[in-house]
Amino acid sequence: MRTMVQPGLFTDGEVPTLLGSRCTACGAHHFPRHDTCPYCATEDPVPVELAGSGTLWAWTAVTSPPPGYQGEIPYGFGIVELPEGIRIIARLTESDPAALAAGQPMELRIVALHADAEGNDVVTYAFAPGAP
Amino acid sequence: MRTMVQPGLFTDGEVPTLLGSRCTACGAHHFPRHDTCPYCATEDPVPVELAGSGTLWAWTAVTSPPPGYQGEIPYGFGIVELPEGIRIIARLTESDPAALAAGQPMELRIVALHADAEGNDVVTYAFAPGAP
Amino acid sequence: MTGVVIAGVGMHPFGRFEGVTTTDMGVHAVRAALHEAGVARGGFQAAFCGTAYGGVATGHKVLSRLGMTGMPIVDVEAGCASGGAALMLAAGALAAGQYDTVLVFGTEKMPRGIIRSSFFDPWQEEAGLAATPSFFALRAQRLAVTSGVTKDHLAQVVVKNRRHGASNPDAMFQKEITPEEVLASRVICEPLHLFMLCSPNEGAAAVVLRRQADSPGSPPPRSPPHVTLAAAVLRSHLPGSVLSESTPMSGLTDDAVPSPTTLAATAAFEEAGLGPADLDVVECQDTDAARELISYEEIGLCAPGGSAALLASGDTALGGRLPVNPSGGLLSKGEPLGASALGQVVELVRQLRGQCGDRQVDGARVALSHTVGRGANAGVVILTR
Amino acid sequence: MTGVVIAGVGMHPFGRFEGVTTTDMGVHAVRAALHEAGVARGGFQAAFCGTAYGGVATGHKVLSRLGMTGMPIVDVEAGCASGGAALMLAAGALAAGQYDTVLVFGTEKMPRGIIRSSFFDPWQEEAGLAATPSFFALRAQRLAVTSGVTKDHLAQVVVKNRRHGASNPDAMFQKEITPEEVLASRVICEPLHLFMLCSPNEGAAAVVLRRQADSPGSPPPRSPPHVTLAAAVLRSHLPGSVLSESTPMSGLTDDAVPSPTTLAATAAFEEAGLGPADLDVVECQDTDAARELISYEEIGLCAPGGSAALLASGDTALGGRLPVNPSGGLLSKGEPLGASALGQVVELVRQLRGQCGDRQVDGARVALSHTVGRGANAGVVILTR
Numbered sequence A, B: 001m002r003t004m005v006q007p008g009l010f011t012d013g014e015v016p017t018l019l020g021s022r023c024t025a026c027g028a029h030h031f032p033r034h035d036t037c038p039y040c041a042t043e044d045p046v047p048v049e050l051a052g053s054g055t056l057w058a059w060t061a062v063t064s065p066p067p068g069y070q071g072e073i074p075y076g077f078g079i080v081e082l083p084e085g086i087r088i089i090a091r092l093t094e095s096d097p098a099a100l101a102a103g104q105p106m107e108l109r110i111v112a113l114h115a116d117a118e119g120n121d122v123v124t125y126a127f128a129p130g131a132p
Numbered sequence C, D: 001m002t003g004v005v006i007a008g009v010g011m012h013p014f015g016r017f018e019g020v021t022t023t024d025m026g027v028h029a030v031r032a033a034l035h036e037a038g039v040a041r042g043g044f045q046a047a048f049c050g051t052a053y054g055g056v057a058t059g060h061k062v063l064s065r066l067g068m069t070g071m072p073i074v075d076v077e078a079g080c081a082s083g084g085a086a087l088m089l090a091a092g093a094l095a096a097g098q099y100d101t102v103l104v105f106g107t108e109k110m111p112r113g114i115i116r117s118s119f120f121d122p123w124q125e126e127a128g129l130a131a132t133p134s135f136f137a138l139r140a141q142r143l144a145v146t147s148g149v150t151k152d153h154l155a156q157v158v159v160k161n162r163r164h165g166a167s168n169p170d171a172m173f174q175k176e177i178t179p180e181e182v183l184a185s186r187v188i189c190e191p192l193h194l195f196m197l198c199s200p201n202e203g204a205a206a207v208v209l210r211r212q213a214d215s216p217g218s219p220p221p222r223s224p225p226h227v228t229l230a231a232a233v234l235r236s237h238l239p240g241s242v243l244s245e246s247t248p249m250s251g252l253t254d255d256a257v258p259s260p261t262t263l264a265a266t267a268a269f270e271e272a273g274l275g276p277a278d279l280d281v282v283e284c285q286d287t288d289a290a291r292e293l294i295s296y297e298e299i300g301l302c303a304p305g306g307s308a309a310l311l312a313s314g315d316t317a318l319g320g321r322l323p324v325n326p327s328g329g330l331l332s333k334g335e336p337l338g339a340s341a342l343g344q345v346v347e348l349v350r351q352l353r354g355q356c357g358d359r360q361v362d363g364a365r366v367a368l369s370h371t372v373g374r375g376a377n378a379g380v381v382i383l384t385r
C-alpha cells in the first residue's frame, strides 16, 4: 500500500499532478493550495492542477538527514519552474549535482520516502530529469 | 551512597543546614545563595548557614507527580518561616494536610527522593514537624 | 489616555480543536477583527503576536496566509500576560506616532497533559518543587487566613463563572455547575479541587488598534459604538513575596511589597485618570478560583482582606454592581496563554458595545482586563466608551 | 533620527560554555552595559529581551538575579532578528516619551546538534524538505548565476571574516583560516562546505538606550564618545521569492519583489537621512558565506549583481573602503539567535568609539547592523557618532 506524506498536495495516479490554486483576481498560481491569495489577499482562489513538467532553476543535494527525515540520503533538492509562472521547492530524484544543468526539462514523479509503522510506503512528490 | 539533588543548597551532615546568603547592605537573607541581593541590588552578599528550624506558614500536599519528578506521591509541600525573617518553599515530610497546623515548629531534614542510574539515593532538603 | 481606539475585534473560540492549527485559529480571529475594522491589505503598519507555544514565526505564518506581510511583525512572550504585553507595545507605538493602525493578536495550542515549564531548573523538577498547582494551593490557603476565604467561597467563584460562561458561545464549557459538583471533583492540592482550576487549551483573539487622530469623525457605517483604549500597562514583580508569580524559592516575612498586579493596576488607573470605583465590568485572571479573589484585592475592587465578602455580596456576579468575568473567565473558557489576555479584551469591547446578549452588563462604560502569570508579568488594560 | 543615544554596551563572549546558564550569560552582559552607562537599580523603566530558545521569562530571570524588576519586561522572538526587533521596540517607546532609559539585551544557548525548527510542518520534515542548509545552498547557487559568485568567492568571505575574528576576544573562532582549508572541509550541500556555515552557539549582548533630551549636556566622566541610534527598523517579507527567508514551498518567476532586508535597509536609510555611501563600517548577516554577499546587494552596498566584484576589490576587508563584519561576523563568532543582532550593535558601538584595537576601522562615524532570519524578519540598525 502507498500513503501520501500529506493529503491534498498531489495526485498519485498514472500521470501525477501537483494540486495548486490560482487567484482569480491577480492570476498568480499557488502551491500548496491557498484559501487566500498571498499576493493580493483575495479570498477566492480556485483549485487547479499544475503542469507535470517544467525546467530546473536551482539544485543541490542533501547529504545528511534533516530533522524528522527517515528516508535515504543523499537526495536531490531543488527548485523547478513551471509554465504557470511559479517555482516549486521539491525533492529531485537525481542526487548528483553534477548530473544536472540549469534549464533542463524536469518531470513530476511520486516517489517513496520510507515505510511507515504499518508497512505502507509513504510517498511524496519529486522531480526527475525528463525528455528534452 | 547519597548524592545531592543540586550541590550548594544544603549540607548533609548530622545537623543539616540550608546554605543561604545575607546582604551586608540591607540585611535581607536569601535562599538559595545569591551573588547580588534581589532586594537592593548590592553585589556582595555573604554566605551564611540558615537556621535549621522554623514555623509552618502554609502547606498542601502534591497528589500527582509534577513534571520531572520520579519520587513517591503524595508528599507535603509548603512554606516554612525561619527566624532570619525569610520564608522558604520546601517539601514537607508530612503529606496529610490535616496533620499540620499554622505556626507549628518545623525542623530541617535531608530526605531521599529516588535512586539514580548508579543506585545512589538522590537527596534533598525538607521540613518535618518538630518538637514544640 | 492613550489616544488609541479599538477599531475591530475578532475571536476563535477557546477549546480543543483537533486538526485545526495555531495558524488556522489566528487567521480566523485576525480576519474577523480586520473585517470589523474595515481594514484590508496595507491598512495596518505593524503587527504584534502573543504566543507562548506557537514556535518560530507564529505571527508571520498567520499574516502570510492572509497575504498581509512586509510590515514589522513581532512575536511577544510574557506568559499569561502575552496579549497584554502585545497591546502595551502596540499602544505605545501608536501613541509615538510610529503607526496609524496596528494589529494585535494572540494564538495558541497548549500542549496536552501536564505542561513542563522551562521556567524551573532541573533540580527543582527532580525535587518535586515544580508543582505549579501547589503554588496556587498555597496562595489559596493563605487567603483563608488573610481574608476568611473558605472552600465554599472557592466553589462559589466556579459556580458564578460557569453560570456566566453558559451563555458565551466562545467558551469551552457552556454549562452551569453546582457547588456540590465542584466540591465533589477530586482534590488536586488542598484546598483546590479539579473544577477550581482552569484548563489549558486552544484559541485565538485579535484586536485592531487605531490612533484616534486618524479615526474618522464619525464611525464607519459597520462600526458599533467607539471603544477607547484608556490604558494598557505591563509590570513585572518586585522581590519579596514567596508566593509571587515570579515563583522564587524564598521570600521575606515583609508582606508590604506590592504585587505585579497592584503595580500594573495602579499605573493603569493613573494613565486612564480613573479608579476602581469607576469600573462597570472586569475580566480578571482566574487560573484557579482563589486567583480571582486575590485579583479583587490586588486590583483594588475591595480592600485587602475583603474578597470573600465582595464575592458573597453578589456584586461580582452578572446583575450585580460590578460583574467580574462575564465571559465565564478562564474557568469557563480555558486558557490558551498567548490568546487569553486578548480574549478578555474582545469580551470587554463587546460588553461596552452592548453585544453580549444574555451575559450583557447593562450600560457598561468602563471596563478593566487583568492577566498575570509566571515571570512574573501582570497586564492591565482599561477600556471606555 | 530617533533621538536615542547608546548609553552603554556589554557582552558575554559567543561560544560554547558548559555549566554557564542562559541567565548567567545575560547577567554578565547586562551588568557590563549598565555599568558602562552608569545606570543602577531604578535607572531604567523598561527592558526588552531577545531570545529564541531561552524559554519562559528569560528576561525576568536575568533581571531578578540582578535585583532589578518591577518595570515592564518583554521577551521578544524574531528569529535571527530578535535583537533588532527588541531595539526597534525600545527605540520606539523612548521616542514616544514612554521612558527615558531602556535596557535591551539578548541571551541564548542554542541546542546542540541539528536544530529542529518548529517552523516546518511535520510533512515537510518527513519529505526531507526541512533541510535548512539546502535553502542556503540554493541561494548560493543562484548567486553564481546572477552575480558570478564562485566557490573561491565563498571561501574568500570565510577567510576575510576569520581574519577579522582573529583579533576579537568575544569570537568563538579566533584563528585565521586559508582558502584551501575552507575548500577542504566537507561539502554540506553543494556549493556550501562546512566552514562556509556559521555555528549555532551561546552568548549574550546588552545595550542601554537613553532619550537624547535626557542625556547630560556633556557625557559622564566614564563615558566614551557619544553614539547615536540613527535608525532601528524591522520588516517582514513580501511574498514572491521562492528563496525568501519566509521559506515558502513556492514562489513566482517575478524577481522584482524586494527582500525583507531591502525593505528594512531602505526604511532605515530614510529614517537616518543617510545612504549606503555614508557608511564606514557594516556588520551583516553571514549565516553562510553566500548570505554575506547577498546582504551586500540587498542592503545596497553594491548594485545588484555586484557582490563578487565588491568582495574581490578588498573594499569589505579591514583596511578597505567599507569593512564588513570587522567582528569576524557570525562565521567567526557563531550565532546565538537572540543575542546575535545585539552582538553586532555592541561591536559597532565599540568601532564608533575607537575601542576595537587590531580590528578597529579607523575614523568610523557611520555604522550599519543587519540581521535576517526565518519568519522572515530583517532588522537594520544605523548608528552614528
Ligand SMILES: [Zn+2]
Pocket: A023, A024, A025, A026, A027, A028, A037, A038, A039, A040, A041, A042
Ligand atoms: Zn491574487
Ligand SMILES: [Zn+2]
Pocket: B023, B024, B025, B026, B027, B028, B037, B038, B039, B040, B041, B042
Ligand atoms: Zn540587600
